[in-house]
Amino acid sequence: MRGSPNEKEHTLPTENILRTLSPPSIAAYATRCALRVQPFFCLCKDASNQYKRFVLEIDDSLNAHISCHEAEDASLNADELLSYATEISEKEVTSKTKIAAISTAHAFKATAYIANDFLNGGYDSAIRAADNAAIIICEMNWSFSSVIKDFEFLGELRHGDPIDYFFDCGDTGPLGELWHGNPPVWYLEVKQIYDKNIVSWEKEILKYKT
Numbered sequence: 001m002r003g004s005p006n007e008k009e010h011t012l013p014t015e016n017i018l019r020t021l022s023p024p025s026i027a028a029y030a031t032r033c034a035l036r037v038q039p040f041f042c043l044c045k046d047a048s049n050q051y052k053r054f055v056l057e058i059d060d061s062l063n064a065h066i067s068c069h070e071a072e073d074a075s076l077n078a079d080e081l082l083s084y085a086t087e088i089s090e091k092e093v094t095s096k097t098k099i100a101a102i103s104t105a106h107a108f109k110a111t112a113y114i115a116n117d118f119l120n121g122g123y124d125s126a127i128r129a130a131d132n133a134a135i136i137i138c139e140m141n142w143s144f145s146s147v148i149k150d151f152e153f154l155g156e157l158r159h160g161d162p163i164d165y166f167f168d169c170g171d172t173g174p175l176g177e178l179w180h181g182n183p184p185v186w187y188l189e190v191k192q193i194y195d196k197n198i199v200s201w202e203k204e205i206l207k208y209k210t
Contacts, residue, residue: 012134012144013151015127023119024166025154027111030126031063031169032150033133034107035178038062039187039194040100040136044093051092052201054084054101059198061108063169071116078109082125096136103132111166146180 018026041055058081066074085101093101106129113122130147137144153175171177179187 012130012147018127018130018151019123021151021154022157023114023122025157026123026126027107027114027166028169028175029150029154030107030110030129032175032178033130033147034062034100034104035169036146036187037096037100037133037136038104039190040094040096041104042190042194042197043097046092047201048092049205050084051088052205054081056198056201056205057081058101058104058108062104065166065168066112066115068115071112074112075109075116075118078105078112081105082109096139099132099135103129103136106132115166140184140186142184142186146178149180150175 018029021029038058041058044051047055057077061074061077061081082102082105085098085105088098088101090098106125110122110126110129113119113125134144134147137147167173169175183191
């Protein structure tokens with residue numbers, strides 16, 4: 001792909017290093033990793049209504065703030081979504097889509113578990129979310145520079161810092177633009193399809209409910 005950096009000068013942090021992040025920071029790290037591959041949900045061969053509901057629920061939940069009062073229900077919901085993601089048939093979706101589904105489900109589980117003070121499970125899911133997202137980024141021959149910038153920012157946060165809580169991980173949040181510059185062309189292409197599918201699928205699911 002023209003203009004795509006294929007250098008590997010950026011090394012991702014190891015699992016042991018990621019575990020040095022504060023709980024909210026590793027949840028944010030996982031969420032940002034998952035957001036970069038989330039649009040691959042659109043690459044499905046024949047999306048069932050169950051799959052569409054899964055995508056819509058992840059879309060609503062991935063970057064949502066979870067209060068302590070919501071944490072228990074969110075944790076149970078995250079378990080269900082992850083169970084579904086791991087069982088998606090590749091007859092229905094592409095391999096990248098399934099990896100993206102597992103990454104985003106783990107990212108949501110990480111945030112929900114950490115909000116519920118289940119730290120071991122939260123850290124484990126955060127690392128799995130990042131690992132699965134990295135598989136897709138690597139397959140697309142793109143550098144990990146944006147991931148490294150997130151880690152460097154989050155690594156400076158400590159408990160008690162004013163920003164050290166669950167925060168918006170989108171472009172307008174404190175971490176800044178998701179790609180820290182121009183997004184890759186492949187991301188823009190799948191994101192365009194993803195956004196159209198979200199609108200269409202929301203209408204379809206709403207119609208079935210009425």
